[in-house]
Amino acid sequence: MAAPVPSPGSAASRAVAAAARLADEPADHRFKGLPPNAADRTLGELAAERRSLFTGGFTTPVLALSAERLEHNLTALADYTARHGLAFAPHGKTSMAPQLFARQLQHGAWGITLAVPHQVRVARAYGVPRIFLANELVDAAALRWLAAELDADPDFRLVCYVDSPQGVALMDEALRAAGARRPVEVVIELGAGAGARTGARTQAECAAVAEAVAATGTLRLVGVAGYEGEVPDADLAAVRGWLRQLAEVAAALDAAGHFADAEEIVVSAGGSAWFDAVADAFAELPELSAPVLKLLRSGAYVSHDDGHYHRLTPFNRHPDEGALQAAFTLWTQVVSRPEAGQAFLNAGKRDAAYDLELPQPYAVRGTDGTVRPATGLAVTGLNDQHARVRVEEGTALEVGEWVGLGMSHPCTIFDKWQAIPVADADGTVTDLIRTFF
Secondary structure, eight states: OBOOOOOOHHHHHHHHHHHGGGGGSBOSTTSTTSOGGGTTSBHHHHHHTTOBTTTSSOOSSEEEEEHHHHHHHHHHHHHHHHHTTOEEOOBTTTTOOHHHHHHHHHTTOSOEEESSHHHHHHHHHTTOOEEEEEEEOOOHHHHHHHHHHHHHOTTOEEEEEEOOHHHHHHHHHHHHHTTOOSOEEEEEEBOOSTTOSSSBOSHHHHHHHHHHHHTOSSEEEEEEEOOGGGSTTOOHHHHHHHHHHHHHHHHHHHHTTTTTTOSSEEEEEOOSSSHHHHHHHHHTOOOOSSOEEEEEOOOGGGTOOSSHHHHHOGGGTOGGGOOOOOOEEEEEEEEEEEETTEEEESOOTTTSOOSSSOOEEEEEEOTTSOEEEOTTEEEEEEOSSOEEEEEOTTOOOOTTOEEEEEOSOHHHHHTTOSEEEEEOTTSBEEEEEEOOO
């Protein structure tokens, strides 16, 4: 049987109200790209002025998030998960933006996935009521904080990974020392194979971890989880094979009585490249002794991209299920044309994602405000504050023109910007998204 997916309800409302506090921050020198003449305003006041990204005083480089495409992506995954009977805890490490967490909750998310204690603290500071910590947690100081947070708020729920008896012992020791009154809910992480990342490698190892959890008074085993994106040489067949292993581990642990204290059994997987395989596998989970919370954790969808995830999204395999849209543009300016085939833009490694691929020029905004395709332009390298652009013969490009860049990998797009303008299709800035990295 399947666990009911909680409605967003008051949980989303609390997160929205908490994130609204960010509007009171000064729109000052801490945030690159914002108008210098708005330094005496708050972020909320600047957004309310509805300035043009292009003529309203914003300085280049400036990263912009498309309002329409953002809403499209939020809706697309909300619809997909609802259609497939999945609960959704999008990975918040992608954006680390409480305003986006709140919108994800408004779109029906069960909660937010995070990776490290600092991220959990950010989410809690802005009202996120349910957190899936997709990582092991053995840091005593972080566990002391978590114990206090759980004790202070009976409505707060956190579920985290365990993958070894040693890790379980460290958690138990720290929680006992902290005087924890509520047990921490844990899921056993199944590793994706030899040479992959974290996680117990075999069903026998998972059983040993379950026994270790049962011997504590501070932890409660509630399920199994993992990340199929770490499957070595991943393809659809290999990913499906690993997902079958995950289901087998869940069934074996349940048959052994290890979920006897769980009100629902959590089975979780799902990044942004294979969520279709996860949906298929979770639809075939066997009936267990308690309702099953089938929890998907994809995060990159919120902005999508123009490279890595553009190629990998499962919607390419299932166009009838929907689509995602690249929502980011890094607007830069041509500052130098020292040679006929060369130009330099005023954005580099400090501004643009480059860990997977170089940015791609796709639009040029002329000094007269007209926009044309960036045909004949290619970024060939990045310095700290410059992009080196190859200009094909016969391509018009003048100093002072703006060049819009698409980028690859949302996680490293967000983390270079502390305040990101959200702009309508005509360039009107309607909001400013605050990030915490």
